[in-house]
Amino acid sequence: MTNLIETVNLASSPADLVLHDRVHTSLYTDARIFDEELEKVFYSTWIWVAHASEIPEGGSYKSTYIGKQPVIVVRDRKKDVHVLLNRCRHRGATVCEHKKGKANSFVCPYHGWSYALDGSLRGVPHPESYADCLDKGELPLVSLRVEEYNGMIFATFKDDIEPLVDFLGPAKKWIDLFMKQGAGYGVKVSGEHRFRFPGNWKIQLENTTDAYHFPLVHKSFLSSVDEQTLELFDFVKGPGYVEDLGNGHSVMVMIPELVDLEANLDQPIPERFEALAEELRGEGIEEQQVRRIVRAVGGSGFNLNLFPNVACSMAFFRVLQPVSVNETEIHHAVITMDGGPAVANRYRLRLHEHFQGPMGFGTPDDSEAWERVQKGAQAGTDLWIMLNRGLPGEKPSEDGLISDVSAETGMRAAYQQWKKMMSV
Amino acid sequence: MNLELLNHVSAFIWQEADMLDHGDFDAWLNLWTEKGTYIIPIDPNETDFENTLNYAYDDHHMRQLRVQRLIGGESISTSPRARTVRALSRFRVLGEEDGVVTVRCAQNLREFRKDVLKHYTADITFQLKREGECFKIQRKLIQLINSTDTLAGIGYIL
Numbered sequence: 001m002t003n004l005i006e007t008v009n010l011a012s013s014p015a016d017l018v019l020h021d022r023v024h025t026s027l028y029t030d031a032r033i034f035d036e037e038l039e040k041v042f043y044s045t046w047i048w049v050a051h052a053s054e055i056p057e058g059g060s061y062k063s064t065y066i067g068k069q070p071v072i073v074v075r076d077r078k079k080d081v082h083v084l085l086n087r088c089r090h091r092g093a094t095v096c097e098h099k100k101g102k103a104n105s106f107v108c109p110y111h112g113w114s115y116a117l118d119g120s121l122r123g124v125p126h127p128e129s130y131a132d133c134l135d136k137g138e139l140p141l142v143s144l145r146v147e148e149y150n151g152m153i154f155a156t157f158k159d160d161i162e163p164l165v166d167f168l169g170p171a172k173k174w175i176d177l178f179m180k181q182g183a184g185y186g187v188k189v190s191g192e193h194r195f196r197f198p199g200n201w202k203i204q205l206e207n208t209t210d211a212y213h214f215p216l217v218h219k220s221f222l223s224s225v226d227e228q229t230l231e232l233f234d235f236v237k238g239p240g241y242v243e244d245l246g247n248g249h250s251v252m253v254m255i256p257e258l259v260d261l262e263a264n265l266d267q268p269i270p271e272r273f274e275a276l277a278e279e280l281r282g283e284g285i286e287e288q289q290v291r292r293i294v295r296a297v298g299g300s301g302f303n304l305n306l307f308p309n310v311a312c313s314m315a316f317f318r319v320l321q322p323v324s325v326n327e328t329e330i331h332h333a334v335i336t337m338d339g340g341p342a343v344a345n346r347y348r349l350r351l352h353e354h355f356q357g358p359m360g361f362g363t364p365d366d367s368e369a370w371e372r373v374q375k376g377a378q379a380g381t382d383l384w385i386m387l388n389r390g391l392p393g394e395k396p397s398e399d400g401l402i403s404d405v406s407a408e409t410g411m412r413a414a415y416q417q418w419k420k421m422m423s424v
Numbered sequence: 425m426n427l428e429l430l431n432h433v434s435a436f437i438w439q440e441a442d443m444l445d446h447g448d449f450d451a452w453l454n455l456w457t458e459k460g461t462y463i464i465p466i467d468p469n470e471t472d473f474e475n476t477l478n479y480a481y482d483d484h485h486m487r488q489l490r491v492q493r494l495i496g497g498e499s500i501s502t503s504p505r506a507r508t509v510r511a512l513s514r515f516r517v518l519g520e521e522d523g524v525v526t527v528r529c530a531q532n533l534r535e536f537r538k539d540v541l542k543h544y545t546a547d548i549t550f551q552l553k554r555e556g557e558c559f560k561i562q563r564k565l566i567q568l569i570n571s572t573d574t575l576a577g578i579g580y581i582l
Contacts, residue, residue, distance in 0.1 A: 099572070191466060191477035194574045220499035224489040329574055334477045342475055349477050354486075359464060359479045361493055364501035364577030372500075 014422035021388035028200040034325035042067030046154040048310035053188040062100040076117040083155035084119045089139035170399035171249040174304045178312040180261040183296040188338035193357030197367045199374035201322040208305040209252035209410025221361040240405030248307025248417025250410030258301025265291045332356040449491040457560040502579040506537035523554045
């Protein structure tokens with residue numbers, strides 16, 4: 001009667017579920033795999049929690065999640081960044097319910113225990129009842145290991161994993177290139193669109209280096225842009241590429257001429273930016289800087305996917321947060337030039353609104369496609385998700401493996417890292 | 425209280441709502457002044473919409489593109505199109521200056537698409553410019569009461 005044993009009850013090792021060219025459907029649908037991912041992926045590696053511009057001053061904080069655990073990212077008076085579990089050490093209530101703000105301390109609303117910005121327990125009301133059985137030094141907000149690279153702040157529960165710079169490896173130079181869109185003013189997060197879709201988090205992870213879907217899913221977006229932009233986004237047959245950067249990270253270069261935003265500043269200004277350039281000149285900005293701003297204003301020509309939860313995606317940060325096996329929250333944080341000309345920043349804001357968010361011309365169509373993946377993956381529980389596109393042309397590169405722009409190389413990179421982490 | 429004005433603006437706004445629910449988009453596009461803006465902010469306390477991130481900040485050109493996206497059949501999130509019914513009430517004239525009447529009202533909208541029924545509630549503040557006997561919309565500001573929460577795709581015009 002072996003046919004009565006459902007496949008869902010058979011234990012499978014990660015190595016059986018992730019092959020070099022495909023992954024098993026249960027990676028999207030099995031709640032037990034999801035629970036294991038929280039432990040072995042989200043609580044075991046570097047997770048992006050903030051960009052430095054989101055907490056600019058002493059006392060600035062934001063609240064977010066690592067996996068399913070609420071955390072506070074806060075800058076103290078000495079400008080050091082702390083990532084604290086958002087849980088009072090007394091009886092467990094959250095000590096902060098605001099998404100962002102400024103604070104001198106975090107006070108638990110339940111019994112009034114108060115914590116300094118570095119998480120240390122400062123005081124408890126009516127301490128006399130504790131007599132000598134409360135050692136405040138033993139009960140700070142739990143503070144995670146934090147490291148930062150070029151404004152990107154990451155935290156981890158693990159003290160024994162490699163330093164952030166080693167984890168990022170060759171991805172570091174792509175982060176540096178991405179930050180050039182600050183055009184010398186610096187990169188600033190100026191708000192975000194947040195949305196949820198009923199699907200597994202890895203469906204979104206895959207999408208960041210998926211050029212293959214663009215002309216089809218984003219047809220209505222492409223119909224809404226000017227000729228020059230349309231040409232720029234017609235990259236599927238173009239000279240771009242996808243590169244596996246190791247540790248699950250990958251980059252998809254869609255528009256090679258926009259990899260380095262500070263190169264080729266002498267080229268003619270594209271027609272669609274002429275009006276903006278004229279306005280910038282009118283503000284007395286010198287020609288070289290005008291060209292720098294104009295070249296940076298539409299963002300970088302690539303998507304950098306950092307395993308497992310953040311991407312530097314053309315002109316914004318894409319952050320994903322797993323909610324359950326079939327629900328994922330996404331944040332698309334808009335980037336502006338910090339203190340840069342308002343007219344250029346307005347251009348960036350409108351560009352973001354045009355594609356991203358619940359009323360954008362791009363995001364809702366992505367979301368619909370991902371929802372369809374989750375729904376379809378309920379059928380054929382023994383089937384596989386195919387990731388073999390671009391394999392024949394894949395070759396070793398200086399940093400890993402490289403293939404054509406619509407290759408599934410980035411997804412294969414992410415799943416190999418997933419397999420490695422889940423096999424521990 | 426100027427009941428005649430209240431009646432007049434209510435009739436205009438109900439007509440706009442009916443156009444949107446029934447897909448009469450050409451007529452809807454003609455309701456606007458040339459520089460009219462359609463805004464759905466994120467932060468309920470924001471007032472400088474031009475220099476902040478919104479869900480939508482549409483000028484005339486973007487409104488035309490948005491309509492095209494809804495009817496063009498190229499977008500998997502808008503075809504099939506969502507069915508909507510919106511009810512507007514609680515009209516209050518906040519003031520009139522230089523021929524522009526500011527009216528605030530409440531909107532409850534039900535959306536049905538595929539197999540999901542959703543509900544969006546918003547404060548809407550119209551700036552209506554007098555044009556002869558009628559009005560043109562100078563600004564429509566839609567403040568969803570859950571604008572700071574995570575939203576799902578909204579494939580129609582609020």
